[in-house]
Amino acid sequence: MTTAVTYPNAPDVSADDYVLIGLATCFIKADGEVCQVKIAEPIPSAALEALVKGIPTSYELAVATTLGAVLPAEEPQLPADFPPETQFCDDFAYRAIAAARTYKSRPEAQTHVPLDTHKTDFNYSTERKRVLNSDRIVKTEDNVKQHAYTHQVL
Numbered sequence: 001m002t003t004a005v006t007y008p009n010a011p012d013v014s015a016d017d018y019v020l021i022g023l024a025t026c027f028i029k030a031d032g033e034v035c036q037v038k039i040a041e042p043i044p045s046a047a048l049e050a051l052v053k054g055i056p057t058s059y060e061l062a063v064a065t066t067l068g069a070v071l072p073a074e075e076p077q078l079p080a081d082f083p084p085e086t087q088f089c090d091d092f093a094y095r096a097i098a099a100a101r102t103y104k105s106r107p108e109a110q111t112h113v114p115l116d117t118h119k120t121d122f123n124y125s126t127e128r129k130r131v132l133n134s135d136r137i138v139k140t141e142d143n144v145k146q147h148a149y150t151h152q153v154l
Contacts (some may be wrong), residue, residue: 007071010097015068017100018110020048023061023082024089026130034129040082041089042099045109052112056125064113067100081118 007013022043027034043051043062051057063079070077076092078084089095103110113119 007067007097010101013067013097013100013104015066015072017067018103018107018115019065019067019070019096019100020103020113021063021065021070021079021082021096022059023063023086024058024130025060025124025126026058026132028132034131037132038083038086039089039132040076040078040086041092042096044099045102045106048109048112051122054123056123056127058124058126058130059122060124061118061120062113062122063118064110064115066115067096071096 020043021040024039024041026037026039028037029035043059048062051059051062061081063081065079070079071093076088076096078086078088
């Protein structure tokens with residue numbers, strides 16, 4: 001019998017709830033160079049259903065586990081299949097609880113990657129790089145020019 005882990009900020013989930021954790025290849029810009037990093041992040045059910053249809057993704061591996069295995073006492077733990085240099089995504093605990101809720105509302109999504117298994121046959125691609133710390137700078141030149149009568153009632 002396992003001890004019951006409760007999450008004070010999420011009373012609707014338990015440690016036995018299903019969650020899928022993905023190993024993503026991301027990039028960070030530093031000093032004009034782009035460095036590759038491995039990130040562990042929860043994958044919600046809607047994203048998983050898109051991934052199994054073959055869209056290109058930065059996920060090279062996904063591990064189906066329980067919330068209690070990756071968040072014992074709300075302190076994140078890496079799944080055993082992940083490399084030791086893997087970093088956690090921002091707000092990992094919050095996102096893991098949110099992802100677990102998506103699998104509770106759509107339990108049929110759990111059949112894509114059954115509990116305690118992993119999936120590696122995604123359409124893995126880093127052609128479009130996921131840059132984690134990019135700044136989006138909007139310039140005046142980016143504005144779309146409109147005709148003078150666009151906002152007038154004719």
